[in-house]
Amino acid sequence: MHLSSAAAAGSRTMPPRRLLTIIIVAFCALSFIKLLLVTSSSSSSAAAARSAHRLGSAWGGNTTGRGTLAAKELLLLRSLVAARAPCRLLVFGLSPQLLSLAAANSAAGDGAATAFVTDSAEDAGAARRALPAGSRAAVAIHRARYRDAAAEAWPLLRRARDSPACRRPTGAVRKSGCPLALTSLPREVLDARWDVVVVDGPSGAGPEEPGRMGTIYTAAALARAAAAAAGGSQVDVAVHDVDRTVERWYAWEYLCEDNLVAAKGRLWHFSVASGGPPDAFCSTSPVKIL
Numbered sequence: 001m002h003l004s005s006a007a008a009a010g011s012r013t014m015p016p017r018r019l020l021t022i023i024i025v026a027f028c029a030l031s032f033i034k035l036l037l038v039t040s041s042s043s044s045s046a047a048a049a050r051s052a053h054r055l056g057s058a059w060g061g062n063t064t065g066r067g068t069l070a071a072k073e074l075l076l077l078r079s080l081v082a083a084r085a086p087c088r089l090l091v092f093g094l095s096p097q098l099l100s101l102a103a104a105n106s107a108a109g110d111g112a113a114t115a116f117v118t119d120s121a122e123d124a125g126a127a128r129r130a131l132p133a134g135s136r137a138a139v140a141i142h143r144a145r146y147r148d149a150a151a152e153a154w155p156l157l158r159r160a161r162d163s164p165a166c167r168r169p170t171g172a173v174r175k176s177g178c179p180l181a182l183t184s185l186p187r188e189v190l191d192a193r194w195d196v197v198v199v200d201g202p203s204g205a206g207p208e209e210p211g212r213m214g215t216i217y218t219a220a221a222l223a224r225a226a227a228a229a230a231g232g233s234q235v236d237v238a239v240h241d242v243d244r245t246v247e248r249w250y251a252w253e254y255l256c257e258d259n260l261v262a263a264k265g266r267l268w269h270f271s272v273a274s275g276g277p278p279d280a281f282c283s284t285s286p287v288k289i290l
Contacts, residue, residue, distance in 0.1 A: 069097050069200075069240065073267040080236055080269060081105050081196055086112035090194045090222070092215040093201025093240075094118040094127055094141070101198070106135040115140045115189055119202050119210060142186055150204045150211030153246040156180060157213070157253065161286060166217075168281050173221045180217035193226040200240040204247070211246050212239075220254035220281055223272040230274075237270045256282035 069077070074097055081089060081101050085108030091098050094116045102114035116139070118124055124141045131139055148156060156179065160166040165177035174183050174190040183190070197219045202210035216239060223235035239251045243266045255270040262269040276283050 068095070069267070070265045072264045073240065074100075076262065076264040076267055076269065077101060077198060077238060078104055080238060082108070084195045084236065086110060087195035088112075088192060089114040089196045089198070090189065090192070090219075091116045091198040091200070092212075092219065093198070094120065094123045095200075096130065098198065098200060099127055099130060102139045103132060103135055106138045112138050113140075113192075114138060115142060115192070117142050117144050117185065117189065117201070117215075119144050119146055140188065142189060144182065144185060144202075146182075146202050146210035146214060148211055148213055149208050150213075150246050151207035153211050153213050153249065157249060160217075167279050168224060168277070169221045170278070173218065173225055176221065178217070180214050181221060182214045182218045185218070190222070193229055194222055194235060195226075196236045196238075197223055198238045198240075199247075204241070204244065212241075213246060213250055216247070216250040217254050220272070223255075223270075224274070224281070227272055227274040232274060235272045237272055239268050239270070241266050242268045253286060254281045256284065258283060 078101065081087065081104055085105050087105060087108075089101065089105050089112075091101065091114065098116070102116070105112045105114050116124075116127065118127075118141065121143065124143060127141055128136075160178060160180055163178060166180060169176055169178075169181075172191065173181060174185075174187060176183060199212060199215050199219050201215065202212065204211045219237050219239075223237050226235050227233060237255055239247055239255065241247045242251060242263075251268055251270070255268075255272065256276075259270040259272055260268055261271045
């Protein structure tokens with residue numbers, strides 16, 4: 001009986017040559033899958049770059065001095081828009097790269113709507129000229145005047161923390177009494193329910209230039225309002241240049257660490273839902289700034 005069991009076990013042992021063949025085949029298959037994934041990612045990056053380049057050529061003028069998105073950052077934004085398209089897309093900032101997001105959204109079909117908010121008359125005019133004719137009906141460009149310089153970020157945040165009006169809004173954003181809320185924006189921006197919001201403007205590149213305090217706060221307030229109105233669906237918010245102090249402070253303060261779902265380079269992606277405390281943006285305590 002014992003010998004019979006041993007013989008049966010021996011007969012089930014796989015020959016070494018066959019085992020080696022299976023291992024080699026499995027390794028080759030995994031390598032091929034990895035190659036396909038890398039090729040697909042590279043193709044998507046190249047397509048995003050070509051789209052932005054075409055719009056940049058049509059834009060005219062010198063765009064090399066603008067703050068630009070790295071290829072992997074632009075790819076993350078395009079993937080984010082593609083996952084929700086056709087969607088309602090709001091972008092603070094305007095450049096050939098950002099304009100390519102509108103083209104990608106419009107290409108997804110009916111129901112797509114994109115709005116840009118910029119403080120540059122030159123960029124607004126260039127964007128209108130660069131937009132493909134088929135996309136213009138679904139794209140709106142709004143002008144804004146930003147009040148506060150980047151150097152005012154910390155005093156503004158300190159006052160906002162002490163102000164009940166700057167806590168999580170419960171009504172229309174355009175009626176907010178918080179000084180950070182951009183209530184002068186058109187009702188088409190403040191009353192709409194956005195699916196995706198991108199913050200890459202104003203410049204904020206120097207202490208005396210307009211900072212992104214108001215755009216980040218307003219993006220967070222609009223995202224909370226849209227998520228609540230949609231009955232539980234989430235709103236995607238992306239903030240660029242988070243290597244800078246202002247963007248990092250305000251993103252943590254109003255978009256919340258708990259909502260951070262992805263990061264590429266200097267770009268953070270938050271997914272904002274309707275839950276959380278009723279009188280605060282975040283469930284965690286504010287970041288202590290020394």
